[in-house]
Amino acid sequence: xxxxxxxxxxxxxxxxxxxxxxxxxxxxxxxxxxxxxxxxxxxxxxxxxxxxxxxxxxxxxxxxxxxxxxxxxxxxxxxxxxxxxxxxxxxxxxxxxxxxxxxxxxxxxxxxxxxxxxxxxxxxxxxxxxxxxxxxxxxxxxxxxxxxxxxxxxxxxxxxxxxxxxxxxxxxxxxxxxxxxxxxxxxxxxxxxxxxxxxxxxxxxxxxxxxxxxxxxxxxxxxxxxxxxxxxxxxxxxxxxxxxxxxxxxxxxxxxxxxxxxxxxxxxxxxxxxxxxxxxxxxxxxxxxxxxxxxxxxxxxxxxxxxxxxxxxxxxxxxxxxxxxxxxxxxxxxxxxxxxxxxxxxxxxxxxxxxxxxxxxxxxxxxxxxxxxxxxxxxxxxxxxxxxxxxxxx
Amino acid sequence: xxxxxxxxxxxxxxxxxxxxxxxxxxxxxxxxxxxxxxxxxxxxxxxxxxxxxxxxxxxxxxxxxxxxxxxxxxxxxxxxxxxxxxxxxxxxxxxxxxxxxxxxxxxxxxxxxxxxxxxxxxxxxxxxxxxxxxxxxxxxxxxxxxxxxxxxxxxxxxxxxxxxxxxxxxxxxxxxxxxxxxxxxxxxxxxxxxxxxxxxxxxxxxxxxxxxxxxxxxxxxxxxxxxxxxxxxxxxxxxxxxxxxxxxxxxxxxxxxxxxxxxxxxxxxxxxxxxxxxxxxxxxxxxxxxxxxxxxxxxxxxxxxxxxxxxxxxxxxxxxxxxxxxxxxxxxxxxxxxxxxxxxxxxxxxxxxxxxxxxxxxxxxxxxxxxxxxxxxxxxxxxxxxxxxxxxxx
Numbered sequence: 204x205x206x207x208x209x210x211x212x213x214x215x216x217x218x219x220x221x222x223x224x225x226x227x228x229x230x231x232x233x234x235x236x237x238x239x240x241x242x243x244x245x246x247x248x249x250x251x252x253x254x255x256x257x258x259x260x261x262x263x264x265x266x267x268x269x270x271x272x273x274x275x276x277x278x279x280x281x282x283x284x285x286x287x288x289x290x291x292x293x294x295x296x297x298x299x300x301x302x303x304x305x306x307x308x309x310x311x312x313x314x315x316x317x318x319x320x321x322x323x324x325x326x327x328x329x330x331x332x333x334x335x336x337x338x339x340x341x342x343x344x345x346x347x348x349x350x351x352x353x354x355x356x357x358x359x360x361x362x363x364x365x366x367x368x369x370x371x372x373x374x375x376x377x378x379x380x381x382x383x384x385x386x387x388x389x390x391x392x393x394x395x396x397x398x399x400x401x402x403x404x405x406x407x408x409x410x411x412x413x414x415x416x417x418x419x420x421x422x423x424x425x426x427x428x429x430x431x432x433x434x435x436x437x438x439x440x441x442x443x444x445x446x447x448x449x450x451x452x453x454x455x456x457x458x459x460x461x462x463x464x465x466x467x468x469x470x471x472x473x474x475x476x477x478x479x480x481x482x483x484x485x486x487x488x489x490x491x492x493x494x495x496x497x498x499x500x501x502x503x504x505x506x507x508x509x510x511x512x513x514x515x516x517x518x519x520x521x522x523x524x525x526x527x528x529x530x531x532x533x534x535x536x537x538x539x540x541x542x543x544x545x546x547x548x549x550x551x552x553x554x555x556x557x558x559x560x561x562x563x564x565x566x567x568x569x570x571x572x573x574x575x576x577x578x579x580x581x582x583x584x585x586x587x588x589x590x591x592x593x594x595x596x597x
Numbered sequence: 598x599x600x601x602x603x604x605x606x607x608x609x610x611x612x613x614x615x616x617x618x619x620x621x622x623x624x625x626x627x628x629x630x631x632x633x634x635x636x637x638x639x640x641x642x643x644x645x646x647x648x649x650x651x652x653x654x655x656x657x658x659x660x661x662x663x664x665x666x667x668x669x670x671x672x673x674x675x676x677x678x679x680x681x682x683x684x685x686x687x688x689x690x691x692x693x694x695x696x697x698x699x700x701x702x703x704x705x706x707x708x709x710x711x712x713x714x715x716x717x718x719x720x721x722x723x724x725x726x727x728x729x730x731x732x733x734x735x736x737x738x739x740x741x742x743x744x745x746x747x748x749x750x751x752x753x754x755x756x757x758x759x760x761x762x763x764x765x766x767x768x769x770x771x772x773x774x775x776x777x778x779x780x781x782x783x784x785x786x787x788x789x790x791x792x793x794x795x796x797x798x799x800x801x802x803x804x805x806x807x808x809x810x811x812x813x814x815x816x817x818x819x820x821x822x823x824x825x826x827x828x829x830x831x832x833x834x835x836x837x838x839x840x841x842x843x844x845x846x847x848x849x850x851x852x853x854x855x856x857x858x859x860x861x862x863x864x865x866x867x868x869x870x871x872x873x874x875x876x877x878x879x880x881x882x883x884x885x886x887x888x889x890x891x892x893x894x895x896x897x898x899x900x901x902x903x904x905x906x907x908x909x910x911x912x913x914x915x916x917x918x919x920x921x922x923x924x925x926x927x928x929x930x931x932x933x934x935x936x937x938x939x940x941x942x943x944x945x946x947x948x949x950x951x952x953x954x955x956x957x958x959x960x961x962x963x964x965x966x967x968x969x970x971x972x973x974x975x976x977x978x979x980x981x982x983x984x985x986x987x988x989x990x991x
Contacts, residue, residue, distance in 0.1 A: 289760075293687070293758075359762050359766070360761075360762040361759075361760070361761045361762055361766050361770060362759070362760040362761070363757055363758065363759050363760075363770065364687075364757065364758040365755075365756070365757050366683075366755070366756040366757075367754075367755045367756070368753050368754040368755055372753070372755050375777050376755060376757065376774055376777050376778075379773045379774065379776070379777045380770055380773065380774065382773070383769050383770050383773045384770075
């Protein structure tokens with residue numbers, strides 16, 4: 204057990220944006236909620252899965268809906284205690300701790316804010332190891348665990364409790380309610396036992412996000428110091444663009460990128476400039492695609508990234524480089540900070556990174572649930588490492 | 598208190614089709630459910646509102662959705678015990694009795710079937726005195742009583758409990774869930790106290806439906822005997838068409854019609870043949886309109902009836918004859934049996950009847966909730982009796 208304070212929250216939020224693979228909602232709003240809750244109610248106990256008794260009840264808390272809506276329709280804070288107490292009462296059992304249902308995006312922060320407010324610990328694990336757009340896309344689902352009973356609410360105070368015959372029905376019913384509620388909703392879902400979490404959860408993902416975030420922060424700090432120093436020393440002789448300052452001292456986004464690739468076992472997929480983004484909010488999802496024109500060693504090449512809340516498939520000149528369930532993350536080329544799908548803009552200079560997913564997603568059941576064919580792409584799933592190995596042999 | 602057996606159920610179902618004003622779902626399916634439940638579990642206790650203690654909990658049970666779907670997607674019987682027990686448990690209080698939420702259509706029968714099966718009495722009252730298409734269109738709503746907590750389920754076993762901030766939100770959320778569930782759902786709604794039911798309920802509406810049904814049945818029996826007699830005596834000299842046989846003996850649909858008009862305080866609005874029906878199932882509702890060409894004293898005239906599950910407005914040669922909340926019911930001209938909006942067919946020979954609604958609907962709050970303007974018609978509500986008085990003065 205250790206305490207999460209403001210610094211840890213900052214780092215987790217930053218790392219969660221990387222693991223959010225473009226979706227999951229920009230963690231920024233969630234981070235503000237978590238920081239405020241910690242300031243008001245004190246630091247949060249982060250506990251390891253092994254510290255959770257097998258028969259203890261864990262209650263993940265999350266937001267659902269289109270990230271495009273989530274970043275504009277901010278919870279007022281009462282929603283999570285409301286779903287928490289409603290589901291606790293419905294189950295008739297005390298809750299031992301909360302946990303993130305996904306490691307990426309705003310939902311990495313919601314359980315931190317809620318744990319502070321509710322005075323319960325946060326478990327260092329999640330049910331995806333990344334972010335996914337639908338409710339059945341959780342490793343617990345692969346273990347045959349039901350998403351319900353679940354509770355959902357909106358900022359107005361409407362409350363629903365769902366108990367369904369399958370996790371696909373949960374997705375259908377909760378999604379339509381989310382749309383009626385205005386495009387986003389606050390949920391308590393997948394109430395599980397400690398034993399179930401140990402068998403099916405993804406361990407240590409809060410700490411992993413924190414480590415990625417810390418790496419980015421330390422680099423950013425170092426880079427900031429260098430930039431200040433460079434600017435001071437050389438006045439306007441150097442460009443103020445960070446990568447050029449960094450070049451001068453041998454530190455910069457390239458180093459941060461290398462550190463992240465090492466931490467995550469990831470690969471550099473593309474480097475380029477965003478030349479087109481098409482997005483629409485359909486059926487409660489943010490869907491669309493982004494096109495990038497290559498720069499540097501990718502000059503003359505073109506990348507297309509298609510997304511449904513999260514980035515799903517990345518192709519370069521028509522060749523598939525990476526698909527779900529592997530992670531596809533877009534980083535700002537100048538700051539190495541992650542860019543969410545709703546943050547993609549014409550002219551963004553970006554680095555596209557592929558990160559291998561948790562092995563649970565590479566099983567037949569995992570691929571049926573979140574493989575490229577589930578999302579409508581006639582593409583076979585080939586693990587990222589294998590695609591990269593084949594590519595390097597050319 | 599009196600017992601409802603098979604005969605009473607037959608009569609209530611028939612009368613409820615009249616009060617259903619074309620909607621509420623053909624009571625036939627509900628009648629079969631009620632008859633089977635009574636055969637299996639015994640007759641149902643029908644109790645007067647005054648027999649209900651003020652602090653007793655009453656739980657109306659109903660189906661919601663498009664009648665076009667309801668008549669094809671038949672409950673398997675487990676749904677009502679499921680919503681009943683779910684809501685009872687959520688409320689943490691024993692249920693004293695059930696009651697119909699509406700007097701018309703399939704929802705006149707659902708509480709009978711459920712009362713038999715659950716072993717609880719049925720209250721001789723409802724919350725509309727007719728049928729209406731939306732959840733807030735209940736006299737309890739006029740009394741500021743919430744439709745929630747409510748429970749809803751489908752034939753698959755999915756269960757939702759809703760607790761909302763207003764009855765309009767209940768309608769929005771439950772309607773969208775109904776659509777996802779396949780177009781119809783089984784619900785427990787408006788859990789109320791005996792005191793609330795006494796103040797806001799419509800008294801004696803089960804008995805009223807029964808009386809209307811009995812009138813139709815007795816006429817039908819008498820008419821059937823006449824027809825047999827006529828056919829026997831006169832061989833094929835007379836047409837076998839009932840109204841012609843009836844004419845021969847001075848009894849027929851005209852008598853049944855007169856009896857119903859007397860019972861309900863209703864008016865004959867039109868007599869004609871259906872020449873066009875346009876209907877579509879939109880947003881969980883059956884919407885559309887029917888056109889009739891006049892026969893007999895209405896020859897040369899034309900009627901248009903517009904409906905949303907229920908008949909909403911009847912115009913003759915462009916002049917409004919009747920609007921919600923007054924009842925507009927279409928009867929078969931040959932048998933005087935009610936025809937639901939989904940039963941309207943090209944060539945039907947029909948009689949259109951207007952019946953004054955309960956006075957609770959004629960208050961400003963009532964008209965805001967179910968007046969013609971709520972349904973999108975730029976027509977002022979004028980009580981049916983007044984429209985008829987003005988018409989007769991011409």
